[in-house]
Amino acid sequence: MKKMLVIHSSPRGERSHSRRLAESFIDAWQTANPDAQLTRREVGRAAIPHISEAFVAANFYPEPQSLPKVMKADLQLSDELVGELIEHELLVISMPLYNFGVPSGLKAWIDQIVRMGLTFDVTQDSQGMAQYHRLLTGKRALIITSRGGNGFGPGGENAAMNHADPHLRTILGFIGIDDIQVIAAEGEESDKSVFQRACEEAERQLHDLAGQF
Numbered sequence: 325m326k327k328m329l330v331i332h333s334s335p336r337g338e339r340s341h342s343r344r345l346a347e348s349f350i351d352a353w354q355t356a357n358p359d360a361q362l363t364r365r366e367v368g369r370a371a372i373p374h375i376s377e378a379f380v381a382a383n384f385y386p387e388p389q390s391l392p393k394v395m396k397a398d399l400q401l402s403d404e405l406v407g408e409l410i411e412h413e414l415l416v417i418s419m420p421l422y423n424f425g426v427p428s429g430l431k432a433w434i435d436q437i438v439r440m441g442l443t444f445d446v447t448q449d450s451q452g453m454a455q456y457h458r459l460l461t462g463k464r465a466l467i468i469t470s471r472g473g474n475g476f477g478p479g480g481e482n483a484a485m486n487h488a489d490p491h492l493r494t495i496l497g498f499i500g501i502d503d504i505q506v507i508a509a510e511g512e513e514s515d516k517s518v519f520q521r522a523c524e525e526a527e528r529q530l531h532d533l534a535g536q537f
């Protein structure tokens with residue numbers, strides 16, 4: 325049975341375009357996969373805590389097998405979020421472009437799921453240099469994003485200023501998810517008709533994808 329995890333990261337509800345496009349994709353995907361399992365995780369309208377000193381101490385504890393019980397509690401939410409990510413082979417992230425990067429709720433989620441020993445590992449080579457290992461396999465991701473301006477996609481005039489989906493590609497790749505597609509609707513701050521066309525095109529692409537995801 326297919327399992328898909330959807331991360332919504334806009335603080336907006338019904339006004340959010342990335343959320344609406346993602347929900348439209350989910351409808352089409354559920355029609356194509358009626359027996360599939362879907363889990364939604366809200367990180368835009370419900371706060372994921374920023375990581376703390378206690379989290380860092382527990383995450384990088386030198387002997388994880390003997391992590392004291394009291395420190396395990398500092399990783400409880402992170403354990404839950406990592407478990408959720410591991411359980412689903414399909415990942416959808418809906419995301420606004422905020423100040424040329426990912427919204428802070430999504431960044432908080434990222435910091436919770438990049439976990440030593442669970443989603444990545446580190447060893448040292450013969451020179452003592454850090455070597456990173458990706459621990460997730462067999463996953464596929466779809467990023468659905470909405471932007472106020474234009475030209476932030478690959479080859480676009482503002483591509484160099486886009487640190488949102490390129491950042492997600494780096495992070496997901498770092499933990500082992502390389503199969504990533506990005507569908508964007510650009511121009512919410514352009515003329516209404518420009519953005520409407522962009523949303524229609526994004527929705528068309530998402531519906532095409534729904535049967536193969």
Ligand SMILES: Cc1cc2nc3c(=O)[nH]c(=O)nc-3n(C[C@H](O)[C@H](O)[C@H](O)COP(=O)(O)O)c2cc1C
Pocket residue numbers: 334335336339340341342343419420421422423424425470471472473474512
């Ligand atoms: C705090 C904030 C920062 C934003 N920063 C950018 C930006 O850097 N570049 C851009 O093109 N649009 C920017 N926008 C516009 C949003 O990307 C745009 O409104 C998008 O549609 C929001 O996604 P949503 O509809 O899913 O909430 C920003 C909007 C807000 C509220």
